[in-house]
Amino acid sequence: NAGVTQTPKFQVLKTGQSMTLQCAQDMNHEYMSWYRQDPGMGLRLIHYSVGAGITDQGEVPNGYNVSRSTTEDFPLRLLSAAPSQTSVYFCASSYSKGEYDNEQFFGPGTRLTVL
Amino acid sequence: KQEVTQIPAALSVPEGENLVLNCSFTDSAIYNLQWFRQDPGKGLTSLLLIQSSQREQTSGRLNASLDKSSGRSTLYIAASQPGDSATYLCAVPLGNDMRFGAGTRLTVKP
Numbered sequence: 001n002a003g004v005t006q007t008p009k010f011q012v013l014k015t016g017q018s019m020t021l022q023c024a025q026d027m028n029h030e031y032m033s034w035y036r037q038d039p040g041m042g043l044r045l046i047h048y049s050v051g052a053g054i055t056d057q058g059e060v061p062n063g064y065n066v067s068r069s070t071t072e073d074f075p076l077r078l079l080s081a082a083p084s085q086t087s088v089y090f091c092a093s094s095y096s097k098g099e100y101d102n103e104q105f106f107g108p109g110t111r112l113t114v115l
Numbered sequence: 116k117q118e119v120t121q122i123p124a125a126l127s128v129p130e131g132e133n134l135v136l137n138c139s140f141t142d143s144a145i146y147n148l149q150w151f152r153q154d155p156g157k158g159l160t161s162l163l164l165i166q167s168s169q170r171e172q173t174s175g176r177l178n179a180s181l182d183k184s185s186g187r188s189t190l191y192i193a194a195s196q197p198g199d200s201a202t203y204l205c206a207v208p209l210g211n212d213m214r215f216g217a218g219t220r221l222t223v224k225p
Contacts, residue, residue: 031211033212042215042217043215045213048211048212050211056211058212059212090158090159092159100166102164102208103147103149103161104206106151106159106160106161108157108158109157109158
């Protein structure tokens with residue numbers, strides 16, 4: 001298994017540009033999520049999905065969109081990039097968010113800089 | 116509100132020492148607690164997951180314990196090696212989110 005994969009590894013954008021961060025997992029996990037990690041702020045949940053076709057907002061959803069058309073893929077879209085979105089983005093997945101089978105696996109991250 | 120605290124924030128030890136990292140949480144109604152390792156510029160690697168019904172989990176030189184009643188977990192690393200140098204984070208579920216500690220940055224000196 002490749003686990004959780006993310007592309008690209010690095011990205012530089014100009015203010016106002018849009019882009020999509022890709023995330024895929026091959027573990028047949030139902031639950032997928034996006035976090036951003038900032039110095040002094042820790043990891044904060046952006047959006048999550050409990051299964052194909054179902055998404056919801058996390059703690060810091062503004063400026064981001066997600067969709068989940070398949071179990072495997074969970075892309076994160078930046079609609080109009082702002083310098084405040086400079087961060088490291090992590091995708092994570094688990095079989096469930098319930099009491100069992102809930103171990104979280106993280107991808108390697110995308111380092112995004114918005115100029 | 117669930118708060119997760121890790122002490123110490125940083126730790127430096129000579130190679131070969133046994134060490135303990137601490138994690139405390141304020142709400143004991145948790146399904147599990149997970150320990151991660153993060154190397155500089157890298158993602159989070161899952162080390163150990165302890166379910167609420169368990170008291171400890173072991174993987175190689177790592178042993179994690181969980182005491183829900185006192186809101187504490189410890190990660191014990193035996194015979195530390197320079198390759199163990201990294202930031203160690205603990206996390207607990209919070210609805211559809213996870214609450215992470217700020218991490219302990221471990222340096223193991225040769």
